[in-house]
Amino acid sequence: MERKMEDRVMELMTQLESIHLHRPSDLHHSTSSKTQNTNSFSENLLQDYGSERCSKSLRSSFVEDSYPSNGLTTTCNQEGWEMRWTAGYGRYLITSRNITAGEVIFREKPLLLVPKVASDPLCLACLKTLDHKGCRCSTCGILLCSPDCPGGSHGAQECCLLSRLGLKSAPLNGRDVKELHALVGPLRALLLATESSAAREALSLLQSHKEKRMKLPIGRFVEDRIVKTLRSRLGLKVESEIIHHLCGVLDTNAFEVTLENGGRARAISVLASFLNHSCLPNAQRWYTQGHMTVRASVDILKGSPILINYTQTLWGTIARATHLSSCKMFTCQCKRCLDPMELGSHMSSVACRECQEMMTPPETPRRPWLCPNCGTSTDGSAIEALVRAGAVALGRLTSDDLQGMTSSLTHFSRMLGQNHYIVAQVKYALVQAIMKRPLKDVNFTDLAQVVDLTKELLKLAACIEPGLTRFRGLLLYDQTRAEAEVIDRCSSSRGDTNPEVRDSSLKDITASNPTETSTNPLQTLLYQAAECEYILQYDPLLQEVMELTRQLRWRMESDGSVMTSNATPGSNPGRHCGASKSHSSLE
Structure with a gap:
């Protein structure tokens, strides 16, 4: 099994040479010319590769002793990172030397950009959000920002295939737009894989969790709305499992990014896809000028896993766990998730109604919450209902309703406590709502x-x-x-x-x-x-x-x-x- 995985890791490294990686020295303020490396990216990776090399014990102040000490290794020391593989964690990146906070670990251009499924209407050529009705493609009928949009995402082959949907003469409502966005993502991945053997191999090796997903509602949606459309209406002769895999790759590995034109998209960046998750990360990703930049947010010791956050910082433990289990198909075991007090932040704690002391969540869901100060017991289902109601109310707040935000902040602080994650989200939303206005006002x-x-x-x-x-x-x-x-x-x-x-x-x-x-x-x-x-x-x-x-x-x-x-x-x-x-x- 390990020998087979070793071969696939080496195969991936060979295919990645078509993906252009920038050196970490290519900083924003640098204007000096860069020395070109004579070796290709894959050659740099493979020249130090050896199956006899075993990974050493990983040192990390973030996930201590959770990563195994044996695995396959391929290195690119001059970049500051190494790739590892183990049965439990799959492929992941660690540091090959000490990394300083603020240091760029790597930069790469995305392999693929696709629209967000639930986004508002956007131009499918440049992925810019449309603040007006826009126009329609004269061939296939999809939405464009202008007839001569210079965006290159909507190619001739895609246009020809989408024309078979008959959208040209049909009105597009909100649901139609979202279903079209859901279809375009795997279609573009499929066309890219057809055109490029390197892209095909990279996409085939990225994690998709298709076996698990096919048993869930998302699997039925993919089968009914995407597989059937691609095969029957567009006439593509492609196996159902391949489409399920590509949809899983997008949902599992794509990063939400903001483009230069202000549009929002999902980006597949191959190397960044191998970064493991922690709710207490040591690195962050940035997307600007068409490149994904991964930079250390704190000092990282040599041999530590490079970790980014797949969820939202201001979510509580249950909200983060729900997102990770449903979308990424795993359970996080980082320090923050394992600590009921969330590293002393008490973001998932609720204030006792009697003494206002913080009550931490019980180990078992729906069990009573006990106050450590006065001993008051509160029904667990009642607290869950309170938090759900708060989340619903938070979702209904609009950025122009300062009075509503202020009253909600007072109400949530009284019901949940000053430290709860819903209260923190209202605080941040209020700051953003105030500061988006002209300061003179x-x-x-x-x-x-x-x-x-x-x-x-x-x-x-x-x-x-x-x-x-x-x-x-x-x-x-x-x-x-x-x-x-x-x-x-x-x-x-x-x-x-x-x-x-x-x-x-x-x-x-x-x-x-x-x-x-x-x-x-x-x-x-x-x-x-x-x-x-x-x-x-x-x-x-x-x-x-x-x-x-x-x-x-x-x-x-x-x-x-x-x-x-x-x-x-x-x-x-x-x-x-x-x-x-x-x-x-x-x-």
Whole structure:
């Protein structure tokens, strides 16, 4: 069995040479030319491969002793990672040397881009979301942003096949659009596999869980809506199992990405597909300028698995477990999932109705929840119903309903406690809703609330997702913008400020960054912006962050302030934010 798997791993490495990988040194701010490697990607992998090499004991502060010490190994040391295989974990990547927080581990172009199944109407050529009715393809009738859209996703062969659906003269409602999106993904994967032997081999070796999926409702949907359509209506002579495999590959391995045109898509990036999951990750993926970038969010020791989060950071344990079991077909055993207190964050705990002490979830679902302080017992099914009701109410909130969000925050905090994950999601949604408005239209009370909420959420982020993460970067961005506006209003004595509020706000801003000794609030904000810029250097928001940094620097120069060396992006400010730490309790 192991010999057969070894052959398939080597076969995959051979096929991957058609996928263009960028060197980790290809950083965002670098403009120097790159030295070309004379060996192909697969040759670099295979030259050090040997079946006699056994993996050493993995060292990781994230998944201690959970990975086996034997397995197959193939290496590419100059990239900083190695590929391993074991029966329990399949193929996964580990570090071949110590990796520093903020260091790029690898970059790659996606093998395939397909529309999100449940997305709003979008152009199937460039995958841009349509904010209008758009137009229809003159041949097959699918939606396009314009008749001459330059997007290359909708090829001639796909167009010819889709024309057999008869969409050209038929209206498309919301359900039709979603079913079309569900069909286009596996169709594009199938056409790609037909055109390229390298892509076909890569897709065949990615995990699909098709055997499990075919027994579930998703398997019946694929059979009824996709397999039958591809075979009977489009006339493709392809086995049912192949289509089920491709659908499983997309659902299991695709990453949701934001494109340069603002559209949302699913991307298959082969190397990134081998990254294992942890709810306490040590790396993050970024998609910008057509490339998937994987970067260390904390320091990673040599021999540790490279781990990313397949779920949402602000979900509780049960919500994360439900998503992973239903969509990814496995159960997470990371430290956060195994800890009822979720690393001290209490995101799944509920406040006792008698004394407000945190009650942690029982080991067995639907068992009574016991308060460790007063001993009050609460029926487990009642708490589950309360959490479900909160999740439904959260889903109904709209970004323009600030009053509804504020009242929901008060209500959920009283019913579930300040630390519950639904409360954390409402806090973050409220910050985003306030900060998406023009700052001149935001009153001082809302600005102060943004500052307070981002501080709370930054403390939470340091606990459940430490290091140089996008969540921290986005929070820093909104916090810095809000604080800069507060300073501007206080200095000009305009708006709804008074001396006491002004003095208190400026004092809070100056003290918001404990590593900065300057008493100048602008100096503190410039430091925050520099850290934010460093974190988000591969994020689509980077240009806005750089503009914020430029404005703060101009303000300081206009005021005659002197910058310290810490307030420059090039000094790696991420080293000062606890990026090398695994997690810290909120308590």
